[in-house]
Amino acid sequence: MTATLPSTSLDDAEHPQVFTGTPSAGEPGQVDAHDVCAWFGDRLVLETVDLVMEKSKVTALIGPSGCGKSTFLRIINRMHEVVPGAQLAGSVKLDGVDIYGPGQRAMETRRHIGMVFQKPNPFPAMTIAENVLAGLKFSRTSPANKDDLIEESLTKGGLWNEVKDRLGELGGALSGGQQQRLCIARSLAVKPRVLLMDEPCSALDPTSTLRIEQTIKEIASEVTVVIVTHNMQQAQRVSDYCAFFLAEENQPGRVIEAGRTTTIFGSPTDQRTFDYVNGQFG
Amino acid sequence: MTPETTTAIVADGVLSAGGQDSVGTFEHRKGGETSDIMPPDAATPQPPPLPPRRLPSPIRPSAFGAQDVLILVAAAMSSLCLVWVVFYQLTSLSGGVGFLVCWYVGFVVLTWIATAQVIERQVATDRVVAVIVVSAALLIVAIVVFIVLWVCYKAIPSIHWGSLFTKDQKSFVVTDPHALDQVGVVHAIIGTFEQVLVAVLIGVPFAVATAVYLNEVKGWGVKTVRTVVTAMSGTPSVVAGIFIYSMLILTHVLTYSGFAASLALVVILLPSVTRVVEEVLRVVPSGLREASLALGAPEWRTVWSVVLPTARSGVVTAVLLGIARIVGETAPLLFTAFGSQVMNWKGYFNHDQGALPLVIFSDVRQAQPVLINLAFQAAFVLMAIVLVLFVLARIFSRPKGKNGKRRKARPDDDDLMARMFVPIPIEQNEETR
Structure with missing residues (x-):
């Protein structure tokens, strides 16, 4: 096993640029993952994932538990390396710049x-x-103007009308669904180009889930969204593209099929995808 | 009116009609049921209103009843008589403690025998264990209450409030047996205040930094440092005093001074506060750290802006408990602050200084009743300070609720306070991370 950090991909030499500052901040970005593998200790959990997450689109990662969806998501913003003993390989590019390239922080x-x-x-x-x-x-x-930014972010998060009169209260005083929307607003306030969501609705009730889904649709024009979900209906409702992850017995997780959501749910080419999206297993 | 509503009203009438004592409950119930099922016909005469069912009186089969109390009292009295006869009449033993011990043993044995006779043997064993456990708990409460009451009893009657907090012992006249209004402990209160304050100012940042290292940094040294901190908390406090004495005072770096005392107190303070703060940091949800990192915060920012503010009330509790821990330490002060009879708050860095524990230590051994009284009054003041600190610590250890107010006390609030004084097994620490 030769995985080390940061990964050295052949493309690195062609893209020596480092994104410093925020020249294109606020613009949605495209994420290209190529040959991504992940290990926890010596255990390979994710094998050679190639996936393109289109600019300004919502990409849903679906699949049963333990198939590496969340691990893949965390690799995209370098949260995987926070876990002790975690290793990875491959390249992840944000608008052509490898985020694991040399000099990238x-x-x-x-x-x-x-x-x-x-x-x-x-x-x-x-x-x-x-x-x-x-x-x-x-x-x-x-x-430049804190109040404007707060209002803008909370409006995008779909929370402004509920909290505009109580901005001074503690964040913990909100309900679970409101807290999650506050977290979305908090993430949007730094004007990211991509927003990753790791099962954002799994701890929420149906009404709150619906509000979050609305929020996702509304922000998709400004930020590329990648969402991990266990909920087939949710994936169908919110996503433009879909990637089906699966870890077969004693195997690391792989992407079985990826494409337009309508295709994945309507006419999947792989039998396993068909079985999963139709609730046959998982 | 539909038949259903009529029924309901009739049933209501039946229910509210009662008050009389009924004996044939079962019969009445049957009557009631028929009236529930069949809507009353207007033509047929109404049955007479029925008295309500009487509730059976509740019983508590496992309750500790009069018989059990009787057994305990009887066992206690019989043991008293038996031991008195054996102790003082048959043998020539003497002494109150021996008598009490023998009485207690006799009491337990007789309780077992009596219960075994009246009820049965398994219940008797159960009861005896309960008796032993309860008396152990009572003994501890009794000891604490006795200490507090004893100090109050010795201190309060002779207390001279006007001088206690305004005068030092400079004008004490050995020949005057009633000079309590001439002396006080203000020099010791100020000395203790200075020593503890500086010890906290030095010790708490170190303790918090160490706790952050133990909990937030995943380095190779964490296990070693935690073991050392745990071992350090077992350092006898007199050794902390000797350490400062031999390192700084014998080598003439410092003289006997309040500052030397502060340094010795830091040695005591560090491990206990470190451990409690580490415990407090551990309960900060890891999701908050991840959220902060995912927003692009560096790790030090995460600790400073997210972890520590979230744990703020716990850290305050840790500091308060740390103060309570060191404010009464005597041994480290003996050869560092050394003690003084006069007020010298300016001499903190270069002069002998008084402290409340030192007043108790030196004055209670004197011959003059004035000084003995003063020692008890110092003890009284010290206990009051510790009490206030514990009350504050209990208040701060409760997290704030959603409305920003602290919630009511819960039994597990004392966990933090217990951790201050009881070492945590190292293995357990490793498992929980």
Whole structure:
């Protein structure tokens, strides 16, 4: 096993540029994953994933538990390496720049590729407004007009009307669904080019889920969305493209089939995809 | 009116009609049921209103009843008589403690025998274990209550509030047996305040930094450092005193001073606060750290802006408990602060200084009743300070609820306080991470 960090792909020499600052901040970006593998310790959990996540589109990663969807998602914004003992190989390019290339810093990458987690995690010691501005505070940049940014982000997150009169309250005072929308607003406030969502609705009730799905559709024009979901209907409702991951017994996870959501759900070419999307297993 | 509603009203009438004592409950119930099922015909006469069912009186089969109390009292009295006869009449033993111990053993044995006779043997064993456990708990409560009451009893009657908090022992006249209004412990209170304050200012940043290292940094040294910290918390406090004495005072780096005392107290403070803060940081959900990292925050930012603010009340509790831990330490002060009879708050860095524990230590052994009284008054002041710190710690250890107010106390609030004084097994620490 030769996987090391950062990966050395042949393409690196052709793309020596490093994205510094935010020249194209706010513009949706395209993510190309090529030959991505992942290990936890010595165990290979993800094998040679090639996937293109189109600009301004919603890509859903579906598949049964333990097939490496979340691991793949975390590789896209360099959160995989936070786990002790985690290794990876392959290249992930954001608009042609390898995020694992030499000179690329994880922090910089994460500002361009935001993430929303399964469990809503607003910072409990901060108010709603402070939560929205947290990302900017961390990167030591101050926006021209904080109030406008708060309103803009919360509006995009679909939360503004509910909280505009209580921005000074603690983030933990909101309901679960509201907290998750606050987390989306917090991620959007740093103007990422890609937003990753790791089962963002699995801890929420149906009404809140619907609100989040609306939010996803609304923000897709401004940011590329990659969403992991266990919910077939949700994948059908929100995504333009779909990738089916599967880890067969004692095998690492692989992408079985990827393409337009209508194709994956309507006329899949692989029998396993057909079985999964029709609820035959998983 | 539909038949159903009529029925309901009749049934209501039946229910509310009662009050009288009914004996034939079963019969009445049958009557009630028929009226429920069959809608009453307007033509047929109504049956007379029925009294309600009487509830059976509740019983508690496992309750500790009068008989059980009687057995315990009887066992206690019989044991008293038996031991008195054996102890003082048949043998020539003497001594209160021996008598008490023998009485307690006799009491337990007789309880077992009596219960075994009246009920049965398994219940008797159960009861005896309960008796032993309860008396152990009572003994501990009794000891604490006794200590507090004893200090109050010795201190309060002779206390002279006007001088206690305003005067030092400079004007104490050995020949005057009633000079309590001439002396006080203000020099010791100020000395203790300075020593503890500086110890906290030095120790707490170190302790928090170490706790952050143990919990947030996944380095090779974590296990070693944690073992060392755990071992350090077992350092006898007198050794901390000797350490500062031999390293800094014998080598003339420092003289006897409050600052030397502060350094010795830091040695005591560091491991206990480190451990509690580490515990507090561990309960910060890891999702918050991930959220912060995913927003592009560097790790130090994550700790400073997310982890520590989230754990703020716990850190405050840790500091308060740390103060409570060191404010009464005597041994490290003996050869560092050395003690003084006079107020010298300016001499913190270069002069002997008084401290509350040192006043107790030196004055309670004197011959003059004034000084003995003063020692108890110092003990009283010290206990009051510790009590206030514990109350504050309990309040701060409760996390704030959704409305921003602290919730009510729960039994597990004391866990943090217990951790201050009881070492956590290292293996357990490893498992939980």
